[in-house]
Amino acid sequence: MSRPIQIHNHPFRFLLYLEWILLAVAALSEVSPYPFRRIPRLPLLTFLSIAAYGLIGLRLPTGKQIQKILYTCLEILLISVTTFAGGMRLFPFPYIVLVIRSCLIFQLPGRLVVTSLSFSLFLLTLLRWFQNFPARPVLQNRLRFFLLSYALLFCLSLAFVLLLMNALLTERQSREKLVSANEQLRQYALRIEDQATLQERNRIARDIHDSLGHSLTALNLQLETALKLWSVDPAKATKFLVQAKKLGSTALQDFRQSVSAMRSNPLQGSSFEEAIASLTEEFHCSTGISPAFIMLLGHPLPAEVTTAVYRIVQEALTNISKYSQATQVKIRLQATSTDLQVTVQDNGQGFNLNENTTGFGLQSMRDRTLALGGQFKIDTAPNAGCCITATLPLPRALE
Incomplete structure (x- = not known):
């Protein structure tokens, strides 16, 4: 059940104050003298009725x-007691x-x-007020016109x-819905952030298990064998x-890649060109493959796009180093007035799109592209290499 309005x-607190002002003016009008006394007056009853009418307005039912x-x-x-029995002069105010x-309590x-x-x-x-009004015949028409004008004015009021109350309530309901929608969006954003964090942790844990864990295990076996053979x-x-030692170097490289992946700002003060060049250099050091790198931008890119x-x-380079067995890699970044096309291509063993498109790496690239309203495409086949293309829209300010 809804709580009563108190x-x-x-x-709308100002409406409550307006009620008190209207009722106070109506009560004070009883003190002033009447020009005629055709309606019996009971000032005490009028005051008590107005006071009671004002007090019940402090708690409106909404259940x-x-x-x-x-x-x-x-x-x-x-109101009837006040107007019919008490003879209040400003009787329209309680009706307003x-x-x-x-x-506030009913629907339309x-x-x-x-x-x-x-x-x-x-x-x-x-x-009732004017039925016994002592008017001469010459004033009757004026009295009828006055009554009609008074009734029309009150009707318009x-x-x-x-209409004013409906507009205020509609605006308030819209504002409450907007606040509720914003709160839901905030909750959804927190959930998405938590889910993204969990996925990133799972990916790093999987990388450590698959690469670093494997290298350290092999390193331990090599050292144990060396100790056994050293005297013989x-x-x-x-x-x-x-x-x-080679396995230790590989493990160190895997560790550095995992740390790099955890950085919230991968550029870390470097320019976009320097950051991509650093990626290709790291890839060359770890695989021996020097990627062919082409960058055609023409203007600076927004931070969210560069990240x-x-x-x-x-x-893409991580997947190539782990799975593709490629000997050639091409990276191309080309910007137009409307979008940026990112292409990473290798001549490796490729894979079957119908069997291997749900890995975390591919899904992460696809999600990042779609989050910016772009398009993500994979062209590959077994023993035919792989070409990954991400097309990202650019803001109109760059056009």
Whole structure:
């Protein structure tokens, strides 16, 4: 059940103050003298009714429909006591307050019903006030015109209040939906960030297990064999030690690649060209292959684009060094006025697209490309090499 509307959680505090001002003005009007005394006056009853009417406005029901209806009936009863029995002069004010409150507790159909009922009661009160008015025949037409104008003015006032309240409530609901949507987006962003972090950790753990773990295990076996042969055949033991040193170098290279992959800013103050050149140099040192590198940019790239391209090229070179058995690698970066095309091609053993497209490396490159609204494509076949192409859109400011 929804909480009742009170002072501390009132959606529009200024409307509550407006209610008090209207009711206070209506009460003070009872102090001023009447120009005629055709309606019996009971000032004490009027004051008490207005006070009670104001107090019940401090707690508006928002739960069950029956509670709202009973609350509205109590409001109408207090207004009737005030206007019909007390003879309040500014009797339209409580009806305006009634419409304001109905907009806070009812949906649109209920608001229309309460507004129509308020206007009907206003007309009854107005006719009662002026039915015995001692007007000469010459003033009758003026009196009818006054009553018609007064009723029309009040009708327009109710319509204005109703439209204003609907606009305020609609704007508030839109703002609440926007806040809720922003909160959901924030939660989704946190989930995606956590998932990306977990995937990155899993990838690093898998890399350490597959490369560094394998190298260290082989290194340990080479050292154990060398120790056993050292006293028997030092020359052969030396060969095992040389092999162990190579495995140690490989393990160190794998460790450096894992550390590089964990960096949040892979460029680290270097220019984009220097960072890509560093990747190709590391690849050459670890594999002996010197990639053919072509970069045609023409203008600086946004930071998010350079980071994504760096990671794509890094992941592509890592996959080539691990799986492709290639002897030639080509890297091409070419920018146009609308997009940037990244191509990494090798002449390795390739693979079957229908069997091997869900690896973390390929998925990571695809996700980075799609996250920037780009297109990712793989052209490969067994014994036919592999060509990875990522096309990234560039901001219009670069056109």
